[in-house]
Amino acid sequence: MTVVTIDSDELLADVHRPAGGARGTIVLAHGAGGDRNSAILRAYADELSSRGWVVARIDLPYRRRRPKGPPSPSTAAADRDGIRTAIEALRGDTEGPVLAGGHSYGGRQASMLVAEDASVADGLLLSSYPLHPPGKPDRLRTEHLPSLAVPTVVVHGHSDPFATSTELADAVALIPSDTRIVEIRGAGHDLRPDRTPTAPLAADAVDEFWSVGA
Structure with missing residues (x-):
C-alpha cells in the first residue's frame, strides 16, 4: 500500500492505494470536530486498502478554511460540493464502484449529496450516522433517507448517544435500497478503533456487500 497526498485549490486528501489491482474507490469525510487524520478514518483506510480498495481521506471545505471548530449549517452545501469534487477527481482511478461516506457529519453530508444526485456514487459507507443530537430523539435527521437509491453500509456503536440501535434500525429501514x-x-460515537474491532468489521462488511454485487 502507498499513501499519496493531493493538495490543490480544490482538494486536500490522503489517498491510500493497494499494492495490487484496485477493486473500487471510497471517498471518506471526517466528523464535525475532526479532519482527514482522525483515527477512525485512518483505520478504515488501512483496512479497506488492504482489501484492494483505493481510499481517500479528505478534508472538507470548512476544515480547509480553519483548522479547528465545528462546521456551520450555512456552509453545509459547500461541504457536499467538496465531497463531489473529491469523487470526480478520483473516479477514473479504477473501473470498480465508487463509494462515498465518512464519519458522523461527513457521512451525513455524503448521504445528503447522494440523495440529491444518485449518479455521484454507487454506494455509501456511513460511520456513526448522527441520527439526532444527543438527548433530543425528536430531532431526527431522516428527511433525505427515503431518497437514497444506492446500497448503504452503516457502522454503529452500540452506546452511541446520537442514536440507539433501535432508532438507527428504524431510520435505515427508510432507505429503499x-x-x-x-x-x-462496547463502542460509542467515536467508535474507538484502538479498543474495538470497528475498522476490520466495517471493511469486511463493505467487501462482502460489494463482492455479491450489491
Missing part, C-alpha cells in the same frame, strides 16, 4: 448495519458492541 439494500442496506446493512454493522453494530460495534
Whole structure:
C-alpha cells in the first residue's frame, strides 16, 4: 500500500492505494470536530486498502478554511460540493464502484449529496450516522433517507448517544435500497478503533456487500 497526498485549490486528501489491482474507490469525510487524520478514518483506510480498495481521506471545505471548530449549517452545501469534487477527481482511478461516506457529519453530508444526485456514487459507507443530537430523539435527521437509491453500509456503536440501535434500525429501514448495519458492541460515537474491532468489521462488511454485487 502507498499513501499519496493531493493538495490543490480544490482538494486536500490522503489517498491510500493497494499494492495490487484496485477493486473500487471510497471517498471518506471526517466528523464535525475532526479532519482527514482522525483515527477512525485512518483505520478504515488501512483496512479497506488492504482489501484492494483505493481510499481517500479528505478534508472538507470548512476544515480547509480553519483548522479547528465545528462546521456551520450555512456552509453545509459547500461541504457536499467538496465531497463531489473529491469523487470526480478520483473516479477514473479504477473501473470498480465508487463509494462515498465518512464519519458522523461527513457521512451525513455524503448521504445528503447522494440523495440529491444518485449518479455521484454507487454506494455509501456511513460511520456513526448522527441520527439526532444527543438527548433530543425528536430531532431526527431522516428527511433525505427515503431518497437514497444506492446500497448503504452503516457502522454503529452500540452506546452511541446520537442514536440507539433501535432508532438507527428504524431510520435505515427508510432507505429503499439494500442496506446493512454493522453494530460495534462496547463502542460509542467515536467508535474507538484502538479498543474495538470497528475498522476490520466495517471493511469486511463493505467487501462482502460489494463482492455479491450489491
